Amino acid sequence: xxxxxxxxxxxxxxxxxxxxxxxxxxxxxxxxxxxxxxxxxxxxxxxxxxxxxxxxxxxxxxxxxxxxxxxxxxxxxxxxxxxxxxxxxxxxxxxxxxxxxxxxxxxxxxxxxxxxxxxxxxxxxxxxxxxxxxxxxxxxxxxxxxxxxxxxxxxxxxxxxxxxxxxxxxxxxxxxxxxxxxxxxxxxxxxxxxxxxxxxxxxxxxxxxxxxxxxxxxxxxxxxxxxxxxxxxxxxxxxxxxxxxxxxxxxxxxxxxxxxxxxxxxxxxxxxxxxxxxxxxxxxxxxxxxxxxxxxxxxxxxxxxxxxxxxxxxxxxxxxxxxxxxxxxxxxxxxxxxxxxxxxxxxxxxxxxxxxxxxxxxxxxxxxxxxxxxxxxxxxxxxxxxxxxxxxxxxxxxxxxxxxxxxxxxxxxxxxxxxxxxxxxxxxxxxxxxxxxxxxxxxxxxxxxxxxxxxxxxxxxxxxxxxxxxxxxxxxxxxxxxxxxxxxxxxxxxxxxxxxxxxxxxxxxxxxxxxxxxxxxxxxxxxxxxxxxxxxxxxxxxxxxxxxxxxxxxxxxxxxxxxxxxxxxxxxxxxxxxxxxxxxxxxxxxxxxxxxxxxxxxxxxxxxxxxxxxxxxxxxxxxxxxxxxxxxxxxxxxxxxxxxxxxxxxxxxxxxxxxxxxxxxxxxxxxxxxxxxxxxxxxxxxxxxxxxxxxxxxxxxxxxxxxxxxxxxxxxxxxxxxxxxxxxxxxxxxxxxxxxxxxxxxxxxxxxxxxxxxx
Numbered sequence: 001x002x003x004x005x006x007x008x009x010x011x012x013x014x015x016x017x018x019x020x021x022x023x024x025x026x027x028x029x030x031x032x033x034x035x036x037x038x039x040x041x042x043x044x045x046x047x048x049x050x051x052x053x054x055x056x057x058x059x060x061x062x063x064x065x066x067x068x069x070x071x072x073x074x075x076x077x078x079x080x081x082x083x084x085x086x087x088x089x090x091x092x093x094x095x096x097x098x099x100x101x102x103x104x105x106x107x108x109x110x111x112x113x114x115x116x117x118x119x120x121x122x123x124x125x126x127x128x129x130x131x132x133x134x135x136x137x138x139x140x141x142x143x144x145x146x147x148x149x150x151x152x153x154x155x156x157x158x159x160x161x162x163x164x165x166x167x168x169x170x171x172x173x174x175x176x177x178x179x180x181x182x183x184x185x186x187x188x189x190x191x192x193x194x195x196x197x198x199x200x201x202x203x204x205x206x207x208x209x210x211x212x213x214x215x216x217x218x219x220x221x222x223x224x225x226x227x228x229x230x231x232x233x234x235x236x237x238x239x240x241x242x243x244x245x246x247x248x249x250x251x252x253x254x255x256x257x258x259x260x261x262x263x264x265x266x267x268x269x270x271x272x273x274x275x276x277x278x279x280x281x282x283x284x285x286x287x288x289x290x291x292x293x294x295x296x297x298x299x300x301x302x303x304x305x306x307x308x309x310x311x312x313x314x315x316x317x318x319x320x321x322x323x324x325x326x327x328x329x330x331x332x333x334x335x336x337x338x339x340x341x342x343x344x345x346x347x348x349x350x351x352x353x354x355x356x357x358x359x360x361x362x363x364x365x366x367x368x369x370x371x372x373x374x375x376x377x378x379x380x381x382x383x384x385x386x387x388x389x390x391x392x393x394x395x396x397x398x399x400x401x402x403x404x405x406x407x408x409x410x411x412x413x414x415x416x417x418x419x420x421x422x423x424x425x426x427x428x429x430x431x432x433x434x435x436x437x438x439x440x441x442x443x444x445x446x447x448x449x450x451x452x453x454x455x456x457x458x459x460x461x462x463x464x465x466x467x468x469x470x471x472x473x474x475x476x477x478x479x480x481x482x483x484x485x486x487x488x489x490x491x492x493x494x495x496x497x498x499x500x501x502x503x504x505x506x507x508x509x510x511x512x513x514x515x516x517x518x519x520x521x522x523x524x525x526x527x528x529x530x531x532x533x534x535x536x537x538x539x540x541x542x543x544x545x546x547x548x549x550x551x552x553x554x555x556x557x558x559x560x561x562x563x564x565x566x567x568x569x570x571x572x573x574x575x576x577x578x579x580x581x582x583x584x585x586x587x588x589x590x591x592x593x594x595x596x597x598x599x600x601x602x603x604x605x606x607x608x609x610x611x612x613x614x615x616x617x618x619x620x621x622x623x624x625x626x627x628x629x630x631x632x633x634x635x636x637x638x639x640x641x642x643x644x645x646x647x648x649x650x651x652x653x654x655x656x657x658x659x660x661x662x663x664x665x666x667x668x669x670x671x672x673x674x675x676x677x678x679x680x681x682x683x684x685x686x687x688x689x690x691x692x693x694x695x696x697x698x699x700x701x702x703x704x705x706x707x708x709x710x711x712x713x714x715x716x717x718x719x720x721x722x723x724x725x726x727x728x729x730x731x732x733x734x735x736x737x738x739x740x741x742x743x744x745x746x747x748x749x750x751x752x753x754x755x756x757x758x759x
Contacts, residue, residue: 034146035153039129040166044069045178047275048263050282055187056258058178061273066182066255067174069275070165072158074176075189079160080234081200085225087121091156095122095147121163122147128166167203170211173252183211185253193239194246197225211249219248258285261324261337279318284311287561288321295554296326299534303542304550308338309558310454310531314461320528321558325537333537342429342447343533346511346547347401348520349422351460353442354398354406355473355481356421357413361606365395365480366585366598368612369405372648375680375703377687379439381407384512390652391644393585395484401510403443410442418442424472425456444513453522454531461507461524464568475571476601482507482524482568505567506559510547517541521551527565530558575599581610583642591615593640616641619666630669646677647705661707675707676746681756688759689734702731704744704752716743 044067046059061067074082083090089097097120119127126146132139150159169179176199180188184195191199201221211218223244230240259280266276288309296307305328311321324337357363368391374381381403388404397405410418416434418441423430427448430437437445459471463478470478485507504525511520519534532551536542579588579595588595589610619626620635643662644652653659662675680703681687690698704713706729713729715722718741723731729744735758745751 032149034142034149036129039125039162040070042067042166044273046263046267046272048259048266048280049275049277050280050285051278052282053277054282055181055256056278056280056282056285057260057263058181058255059263059267059272060172065172065174066178068165068177069273070175071161071177071188074157074160074164075191075196077191077193077196078164078176078188078199080229081193081196081225082160082164083121084229084232084234085197085200085204086124090121090160093120095149095151096120096144119143120147122150122159125159125162125166126150128163169199169202171252181255182252183249192243192246193226193229193235194222194243197222197229197243198248201225211252215248222248258282258289259322261339262319262322264337265322265324265340279313279316279320280322281320284562285321285323288323288558291554291557291561292323292326295534296328299550300326300328302545303540304534304536304545305332306336306338306535306537307554308450308533309554310339310450310529311558311562312454312458312529312531314458314465314525314527314529317455317458336537338533338537339450341537342449343518343535344444344513345446345448345453346444346513346518346520347403347406347442348453348509348511348522348547349442349446349448350398350401350406351481351485351509352422352425352456353410353413353418354394354484355460355477356418357409358394358477358480358601359473359603360413361603362409362413363394364580364586364600364604364607365484366393366580367607368392368584368586369394369397370408370645370648371397371402371404372651373679373703374404374408376407376411376439376682377685379407381439381443388651389655390648390650395480395487398481398484399487406442407439410439415439415441421472422446422456425459427452427456444511444518450531450533453520454529457522457524457531458529461526461529461568464571465526467571467573474574474601474603476574476599477603479568479571480601485509485524486567504559504564506556508552508555510552512546512548515541516543516545519545519547519550521547521555523555523559525559525565526568528559528562530555530562532558570599572599574602576602576605578605581613584610584612586610586612589613591640612642612644613640614643615639616662618663622666623663624666624669625663626666626669630666646675646707647679649707650705664708675711676713676744676750676752677705678742678744678752678754679703679705681742681754683754685754685756686759687735687756689737697734699732699734700758702733702742704729706746711746714745716745717741719743 043061043063045061047068048056048058050056058066058068087097089099123143126143130143164176166175168174173179173182176188179199179202180186180191180195183199184191198218201218226235226240226243229235235243262278262280288311292307292309299305299307305326307326309321309323310319312318313320322339324339325334328334354363358365363369371383371389371392373388383403384401389402392402392405394405415437419430419434419437429447429449429452460473460478460482463470463473464475464482466475469475486505488508506523506525508521508523512518517535517539521532523530532554534550534554535545577597577599580586580598580600581588581592582594582596584592587607587609591613592610593613615638617626617631617636617638618624619631620637626636641662644659649661653661680701687700689700702715706713709727713725715725715731717733717735722733725731737758739755739757742754742756743751
């Protein structure tokens with residue numbers, strides 16, 4: 001019998017070996033593949049940090065938990081406390097501690113209930129990843145295998161980082177980083193010994209003992225841990241006494257909310273649930289937030305609810321500070337990110353027009369440009385203050401943001417061409433055809449957002465610092481435009497700015513849209529661009545609100561908060577040292593009587609020479625103008641005379657009393673001159689007759705100007721006499737549809753002809 005049993009046992013040995021091998025193979029395969037590719041399949045909070053890794057803002061995860069994306073490391077104090085409390089042999093075992101399991105078994109038998117599981121930190125990581133809440137033996141065995149496998153894949157520090165990032169800390173707080181901010185209001189790296197110990201004991205039973213429940217039990221638990229660490233000489237006597245005396249925190253603290261609209265902006269780019277290291281400087285952002293809040297408290301009383309500020313680094317183009325709106329109410333559209341919202345541009349685009357026209361050789365910085373009432377194809381722009389200079393240097397026209405010179409410049413430069421230039425500068429909101437924008441494009445007829453505009457101005461600053469052409473602009477052209485912008489008078493609140501130490505030169509431009517709906521101010525230095533928008537996100541206008549009185553004061557306070565920057569270096573290598581006419585600012589012409597040496601951008605070398613100076617002949621005896629056929633040669637003298645165009649003369653003289661108009665002609669000596677000019681219609685104008693409220697066609701106002709105030713003008717349309725005007729030369733007339741010829745003549749026989757087409 002015994003022999004038979006022995007023989008049977010011997011026959012079963014191969015089968016036992018076979019199944020043993022299979023079992024070991026299966027166990028080996030399970031061991032190799034027991035861990036999923038993604039250990040924690042869960043949602044995370046969106047976290048935005050500043051350029052130095054400091055927290056700017058966090059957004060709760062999609063499952064309603066405050067759970068920060070995993071950090072690569074944990075602070076030494078918390079690491080020491082966690083290992084001492086949860087798994088003091090963590091550095092010695094390989095995922096499973098037989099001593100811990102044995103101790104747990106004895107404790108459970110002695111207590112006649114399950115009081116300890118003997119899990120290592122590695123096993124706890126596995127349990128948290130599986131989201132297990134039960135205590136089945138089979139689950140325990142699986143976790144032991146998976147913990148050992150985890151130890152073969154990750155370092156001890158990586159396992160600790162996983163634990164710290166996913167451990168529950170009570171309520172909807174998950175992970176060390178979220179807990180540190182929610183309970184103590186600061187970064188985990190700044191945790192004290194007492195705070196570290198508190199957070200180390202919380203995950204052990206967060207539903208039973210936490211900050212708002214059984215607080216004394218939590219404190220006792222913390223203090224016992226501190227005592228153990230002190231006994232282990234992890235804490236000095238002083239550190240231990242200080243930690244023991246430290247109270248528990250009160251209610252959870254709100255997380256920083258410094259950049260809500262920036263977070264929404266980057267979240268929309270597919271970064272939701274990520275940790276984003278931004279380029280924002282926390283200190284600068286904090287200061288800008290405070291400035292915006294102060295101005296909001298003042299502006300809201302005036303009916304101005306919204307304000308946005310963007311600060312860029314010129315060299316990198318990176319965002320240094322981003323405030324999308326004020327701390328207003330939801331009814332005032334607090335959620336709207338004004339930085340990204342298209343708004344009417346007002347005059348904020350003018351510098352780009354002047355820059356491109358200068359690059360094209362149409363302007364020199366000091367060249368005189370026309371500034372008098374103008375009507376182009378029915379469009380009659382006006383300067384903001386409804387005054388006119390007659391003619392004004394281009395740099396001053398830009399500095400003062402005069403509308404007439406800008407519209408006339410755009411008319412000659414081309415709307416379609418300028419629109420394409422703006423797109424090249426980065427404006428992304430110009431969707432309409434150029435003809436729909438028309439000449440109003442440079443006065444607010446288009447929409448742009450603060451993001452695009454600020455980046456466009458950053459390109460202007462970068463171009464001025466580049467050794468070669470950048471963004472379609474020569475360094476010298478960009479420099480001259482910024483130099484002109486730096487001469488603008490600052491707001492009343494900044495009028496004494498030159499008296500302060502640390503003052504810096506800033507190129508800046510404001511803009512105000514039609515109906516006072518948008519107030520802009522953008523400033524530029526070598527280092528920074530600051531963009532400001534003020535108004536109401538609803539589009540409601542505010543009487544009296546302008547870029548100068550509302551947005552500009554914010555601009556300069558932000559610049560005061562930023563480090564000072566040196567002014568641009570004049571790029572003389574990209575300039576020519578030439579002689580300019582002192583009065584006209586154009587290149588010196590043959591009739592100029594006084595010149596000045598000056599640097600001008602190389603692209604301006606193709607500009608025309610001075611056309612304001614003329615050679616005239618005067619009678620020595622009377623001082624009147626004469627010609628060779630009506631005065632004796634020995635009674636004639638020739639002079640160079642600075643002559644303002646007829647249409648501009650009266651406005652120019654009002655601002656320049658020293659200006660000497662052309663002398664009158666001696667009787668019998670007059671020839672065809674430019675004493676007479678027609679302001680409207682311009683050559684080959686297309687006129688659209690307006691329709692009145694009563695449905696009838698309105699009249700067109702033709703306008704002319706004469707150098708002599710007492711001149712009488714005679715008006716003809718298609719050779720038919722229409723009227724005579726004196727003093728104010730305006731003709732209210734309704735021409736028929738079709739092509740026409742207008743002729744205006746003065747009493748001396750001088751005449752000007754204009755052809756126009758009525759639609």
